[in-house]
Amino acid sequence: MSLLDQPSSSSLSGGGTTRGQAWGLVGLLAAAVMAWLVFAVWPDWLNAILISKKAFVSAILNGITLAGLYFLVASGFTLIFGLMRNVNLAHGSLYLLGAYIGYEVTNRTGYWLLGVAAGFAVLAIVGVVMQVFVFRRLEGDDLRQTLVSIGISIVAADLMLAVWAGGTYQITTPEWLDGALTLPIITAVRSNGVSVFLTYPLYRVVVLAAAIVIGVGLWLMLHKTRVGMMIRAGVDDRAMLQASGVNVHAVFAIVFAVGAGLAGFAGVVGGSALSVAPGEDVRYLLASLVVVIVGGMGSITGAAIGALLIGLAEQIGLVYFPTYGIVLTFVIMVVTLAVRPQGIMGKAR
């Protein structure tokens, strides 16, 4: 990051442009190409290469909305790691438990929003309980904390299988979230001159909006509030924060509550967009691990960038080379580890 931004005195191509300007130009060009790809009516040769404009633009949009979901899960994961050096491998279980609770509450009360709120609240409490009764006892012992969290995830997966069995659940979304939006993007022009516009499920747009709002909210909390200040101080130097008279255990509990609550929230929102079934816990744990490794441990902005990269890679891979799509995700991870081991936004330690 800092390397890329620093204007370099040595000229790149001899034309007198600085490195920063060159990168800016590349960025502008990429943005222009992207805008053209999205808004222009495609010529036939492009349709032939990329299947169809509808497929391409949908893959991009789906990648972005999936990124929103990954961000919700990974932001809690990265916060907890950043502050407590605790790789909580039970984070995926929190997601799945949130989804099941959201399903039960929605099904019984008939109010989806109540389900979402319950998913957040119950999991926030579970998070605090986990922090106070399990992780606090093992403080400073990273390896044992990690091993215990694996144990918790295995026990939790079997308990959930016992209660909710192996079936696939679909959380019912309310009427006002159903249906599709017509976007001002022309995908094709029929032979009679009528333009075909792209339609996109409204619910996914709402998921994306929720992720953005929560991301901005988290950023504001971290940078504009007193608690956020303490958390950031704790990420940088926990001992010094403790020495200056802050009750770090209270800060830890708050972070764990927020992190676990976000996982539960993502569970309900994600369970409504896709579905709830055993195995989801591992899938989201893996996704958030990759997102956090790519984005940089402990950074919210990093989680957002990582989620965007992984979400887009997954969806584009699924459309254009489905069999090997999963490889793309890991290629991104390997390249990041090789070039910038601390992650895109991570601080070198």
Added chain:
Amino acid sequence: MRMHRRTLLALAVFTGLTAPSMALAADDTIKIGLLATFEGPFTVLGEDGERGAMTAVAEMNGTVAGKKIEIVKGSSDASPDSAVRAARKLVEQDGVKVLVGPLSGDEGIAVKDYAKTQPNVTFINGTSAAQDTTLRDPAENFFRFSTDGAQWMAGLGTYAFNDKGYKKVATVAEDYSFPYTQVFGFMAEFCKAGGHVPSKSWVPIGNKDFSSVIAAIPEDVDAIYVALGGADAVNFLTQYQQGGGSAPLIGGSITVDQTVLTSKGKLKDVLKGTPSAGPTADTNDAPAWKAFVEAYKKQPGAFPSPSLFAHGYYVDMKATLLGLDQVGGDVSDGGKKLRDALSKLSFDTPTGKVSLDKNRNAIADIFLTEVTEGADGNLMNKLVKVVPQVNQTLGIPEDEFMKLGAVNRDNPSCP
């Protein structure tokens, strides 16, 4: 000294615990391994497979040839290596001589290969329905009394083209041997009738987000042929409905199975009227089928109507027990007598007569169906037509059929 006594005591207790079970196994019980997917994306399917198998055991009152049947369960997660691991555990640790399973396509091929290394153990399929489990390079000791995925599609391609009037169909299916076989079975007839398949999407098992795949389906197709199972099918159908999909669907055998039709959500509107074909039909009027449904419903957690997996595991377990009954439960000769009996076995199942061909693959009736809503609001498969006694080469002479080549992503093709 004290340590020594304690060790001795522990040893004694341990022997006391294990010895009787070993002795029992040798005498008046017979161990049968039951391998199904009790974890992963096909968990619901595996659980119903078990219900089917246990229905067959219950029909014999839990005994065969005077010996008590002991079922040892093995669990896989639908991946071939997990199936082989579970089969190895059942055969090499639990010592079963007869094994019923596995459930899904790639697992079947892997277990067939494992069967070749265990010539003294008799393997009877569960519901795995990849073509090459028995068609190419079969194992002498692997039997399939349930039919394969291409056989299940008998009649569907012609019905879609002639009766439904679909000329152009896109396919969406999971990326492994069973859906290849299903798509092959559908296209064999559909292409022959004059239909075209311009686009085939293969998605990984356990994929959750299908919306990009749905967007990539060409807009000018008359219908979409969907061969997805369990949670994958539920996800696809829900997202298809959310995205405002309008093209009618044609179902693979496990896509419109009870395991999917009974799932909770808004699937009903998308699924009603979907034609499909498979080894069972929910509204079958035959008394044998009705009796089977009643017997099946006694199992805990049963669906309103047995799924294809319950049926497949029932038929295969029933065949196993009939075979064991004929040889008096004697597998001490490495199962040779049992395998002879099984090869010659021909019996009446709830879905008609079943017999084996020379590759030990079943010849049986196939049912053409259409999804309807029952009086109680449950979705079910209405029987449209029975295609009698379909063999593995779909009625085509064998040498001609083999020339069509092994099923894979690109074969067959008729864009």
